[in-house]
Amino acid sequence: MTERTGERLAVAVDAFLAHARHGRGLSEQTVRAYANDLEQLIAFATARGVDRLSDLGLELLRDWLWDADHRGLARSTIARRSSSVRAFTRWASESGWITSDPGVRLRAPKGASHLPRVVSSDQVRTMLDGLAARAATDDPGALRDLAVVELLYAAGIRVSELVGIDVRDLDRGRLTVRVLGKGGKERVVPFGVPARDALEAWLDRGRPALLTSAQAGDGPAADDGPAAGGSRV
Incomplete structure (x- = not known):
């Protein structure tokens, strides 16, 4: 045909x-x-x-x-x-109506799971604006949350990679962070100025406040190792 x-x-x-x-x-x-x-x-x-x-x-x-x-x-x-x-x-x-079949790789969702959907830039911006408004009060938890989301968004890293970052892995001057990915592979990832500003606010004001609270017995105890209060971001 x-x-x-x-x-x-x-x-x-x-x-x-x-x-x-x-x-x-x-x-x-x-x-x-x-x-x-x-x-x-x-x-x-x-x-x-x-x-x-x-x-x-x-x-x-x-x-x-x-x-x-x-x-x-x-x-x-x-x-x-x-x-x-x-x-x-x-x-x-x-039948020759089209040169290739666009539906050959189409798959329906299985079970009760929902189809994944990428979050739009407008949705991310709304979320960041809300976090920034809370962080403006210098609440330590809000400063932490904003730094976490800004770094995830800017660097495109996994949550599992983010929780493994130590303070020494950050280069605030070069705007890069060293992360350990799957299979123990290390890589250096760039991030932008908004993420740097959020990280600096967290490290300079939010993190010390939480550590002080923990040491005073008002929160989780700080550890001296890199995986906790010592150098973990």
Whole structure:
């Protein structure tokens, strides 16, 4: 069949449903399920400016499933949607409507877990602004929390790597931190000025206050080793 990559998505879906009904002889219930799921996909894609079959990419399909998960649709519904769209894109690829199958790597979530989603920059900024407002009161815990989140965000390190950082691992002049990653591999990671400022506030004002409190018996006891009060960030 001649490639028809410029066709509208709705036209391709109609052709797929006709094939499912007459070419494959699927039950009317199955065809209706395909139709319902793919109508939802068309509406989702159109709202994002995608109306051509050739523009239907894996990222949009993943967003479509994530949106369903975010709105609380049942696991079974999301799994069925994934199955429907993969059947559609596989048919479109095999029939020559598109040059490659964008749904071949699409996977539905398993069990009760939710689909992961990257936090937006606006969400991070809102969170940081809230932490900064609390830290402005010089509350030691707030200073610590802001330093932790700023460093995680700026350096892109794992939480497991962050908890292993000692004061001597920080180079505030060069804006770098030495971390120990998986397999014991050490690397030096850069961070920005906001993270440096938050770290300095924590190390200069917040951390000493908490250590003093601990030594006075008002909090957890400080240890002399690098893994606790001695040099651990």
